[in-house]
Amino acid sequence: MIYKFDFYPYQRRFRQPLKTSHGIWKTRAGINFSLTNEMDKIGWGEIAPLPWFGSESLEQALTLCQQFGARVTDEDITQIPQELSACQFGFGSALEDLSSRVENKDKNLSYSYLLPTGEAGLEACQQILQRENLGRSPTTFKWKIGVSSIEEEVKIFTRLIKILPIGGKLRLDANGGLNLPEAKKWLELADRVGTIEFIEQPLSPECFDLMLNLSADYATAIALDESVATVRQLEDCYYQGWKGIYVIKPAIAGFPQHLRRFCREHSIDAVFSSVFETKVGRKAVLNLAAELSNRDRAVGFGVNDWFENEL
Numbered sequence: 001m002i003y004k005f006d007f008y009p010y011q012r013r014f015r016q017p018l019k020t021s022h023g024i025w026k027t028r029a030g031i032n033f034s035l036t037n038e039m040d041k042i043g044w045g046e047i048a049p050l051p052w053f054g055s056e057s058l059e060q061a062l063t064l065c066q067q068f069g070a071r072v073t074d075e076d077i078t079q080i081p082q083e084l085s086a087c088q089f090g091f092g093s094a095l096e097d098l099s100s101r102v103e104n105k106d107k108n109l110s111y112s113y114l115l116p117t118g119e120a121g122l123e124a125c126q127q128i129l130q131r132e133n134l135g136r137s138p139t140t141f142k143w144k145i146g147v148s149s150i151e152e153e154v155k156i157f158t159r160l161i162k163i164l165p166i167g168g169k170l171r172l173d174a175n176g177g178l179n180l181p182e183a184k185k186w187l188e189l190a191d192r193v194g195t196i197e198f199i200e201q202p203l204s205p206e207c208f209d210l211m212l213n214l215s216a217d218y219a220t221a222i223a224l225d226e227s228v229a230t231v232r233q234l235e236d237c238y239y240q241g242w243k244g245i246y247v248i249k250p251a252i253a254g255f256p257q258h259l260r261r262f263c264r265e266h267s268i269d270a271v272f273s274s275v276f277e278t279k280v281g282r283k284a285v286l287n288l289a290a291e292l293s294n295r296d297r298a299v300g301f302g303v304n305d306w307f308e309n310e311l
């Protein structure tokens, strides 16, 4: 099959920059595109790279789109190399959109709200609770750690857990930015507090064995995120014995068909998460999440507050 190919690079500034242990992120840039088949039916796709997470860069994605030119074939798509994992996702999901794969309308997914880093997280948490009228319902929030000193972050954390509603849960995301003593300190604290759903990627991906040990030593669960950016890395960690949680960002994981196959064949505790896609990628990712994620856990898509406008 040959498709007409049109692509549209975009840029969206965050309302406030996102601070993680990888640095400061101010603008989300990506590419939306359409594939039109011989019957003039259109399928939409999005390429939303996250290079500091191990995906290709926006420039590499743009080069591929330019090389494709005005026409793309199924074979071109199959041959996208696995280094271009965000491109693989974009084209794979555009084909699914084109073939009108049955959409799961009854998503009924609960969202985890991403709070701003540092002290700003306290006010944001209160605002979300008031606005969404969530005061009495169990809600999930996520807060970044490993950005300032641990002493400073623990002080803010102690205030943050007091704001959480009864039954509310908090995820702490270190983005691989802690050292081993800091990771142990956070896990001890989380075990004492009891409302921490999990600590996400406490150490860098090279420290897989240490994280495996930590997951056996503490009651608080550990989730891998940076370690499992692509389906191939997901498989590696699974076969190396990871029994904890897997945060999956489908938009950079590779072909959705591969992710679907892996999740169906292996029983893993998966939390699906956003990479700040526009509504094109979001729709594709939420469809996958509705199909494959663990329904006892909120999906990491409470990120609308991070942009001025819907796109």
Ligand code: MG
Pocket (backbone or CB within 6 Å): 173, 175, 200, 201, 225, 226, 247
């Ligand atoms: Mg994370």
